[in-house]
Amino acid sequence: MNDKSRQTSPFEDVPDDVADSARWLRPDMVVEVEYAELTDQGILRHAVFKGVREDKEGRMVKLEKQPENPDNTTTVLGVMISNADRVVFPDAGCTKGDIVGYYEKASDRMLGLAGSRPVSLLRCPDGRDGDCFFQKHAGKGFPDGIDTMDLKESSGKTEPYMVINRRAGFVAAAQMGTIEFHTWGSRKDMLEKPDRLVFDLDPDEGLSFSDVKEAAEAIRALLDRVVLDCVPMVTGGKGVHVIVPLRRTAGWETVSVFSRTVASYLASKEPERYVATMSKAKRKNRIFIDWLRNDRGSTAIAPYSVRARKGAPVAIPVSWKELAGLEAANVFDMGEALKRFDKPCPLDSIPARQSISLDVVDKLEHFMGS
Secondary structure (H helix, E strand, O other), rough: OOEEEEEOOOOOOOOHHHHOOOOOOOOOOOOEEEEEEEEEOOEEOOOOOEEEEEOOOHHHHOOOOOOOOOOOOEEEOOEEEEEEOOEEEEOEEEEEHHHHHHEEEEEEEEHHHHHHOOOEEEEEOOOOOOOEEOOOOOOOOOOOOOOEEEEEEEOOOOEEEEOOOOHHHHHHHHHHOOOEEOOOOOOOOHOOOEEEEEEEEOOOOOOOOHHHHHHHHHHHHHHHOOOOOOOOOOOOOOEEEEEEEEEOOOOOOHHHHHHHHHHHHHHHHHHOOEEOOOOOOOHHOOEEEHHHOOOOOOOEEEOEEEEOOOOOOEEEEOOHHHHOOOOOOOOOOOOOOOHHHHOOOOOOOOOOOOOOOHHHHHHHHHHHHH
């Protein structure tokens, strides 16, 4: 290999983290590499080296481009869908076309609940059993259905975040291999004023779903004492989200401190059942009341999003009465989810007139001190 080495990079632009450890070769060796996609910096994502191609010369190699009109394409909501027959969930026999079809039908409802918010995507281009990755920043060549907005992060750096403003955005994301949608708790027009509060109940291994339902009811009872209504959502995994719709008056700090106080209070009253810290050691045989979903920049699974889990379950908002009769948090598949679109969403049952006001905070402090 020494005769092929060189001191300088043969490329015009190389990211610093790559250049610091790179060993450069003359660009006349050809290798075969499989990869999921090109990033917006032109870097191969999830690349796998397959071997040296001694049958080809370097000058013969060109970047492959997707055919403009491949044979197995269809159009959904104006979005060109390729490889619709690719299996995404082998255990459920669910294809990319099934995912696209679901999001086409769910797009109206999801647009009202998850639209106009910064969104992160869980993408699985090779299916659920392949490599999956989260993406929150928009990339070059993204489809028109997915819009962007520039947001300043805690580091002070401004980055382009994805936002879905139209039905086609959910389908366009599915075309890119997206299974899950995770959204901020605020909308782009009032980014610093969240319109929801979420308690994510995450049970330790071995705990039953009955334990989770009891935790949800405990949060509901406490919130009722401070006159806040809430709605449960089974997540499609093991847990439940208790969602509090809010009028957009309080900022992130107020909402975050309130949710942390509620979680910490319950954990202090029943430490053998609940914990309000992420520490794995402290979560043994307990339910983690995750209040961290209420920080600026944090996300929660979007209502009616498919989950990248066995059986392709869907996150579904339910009534408290319905929750009491459910046996697990992953009982709804895409077919069951679609049947629910003929009825109002439980999240719409609470008008967003309530807020984390001084009166609510006073009620909480009085209750905890009594």
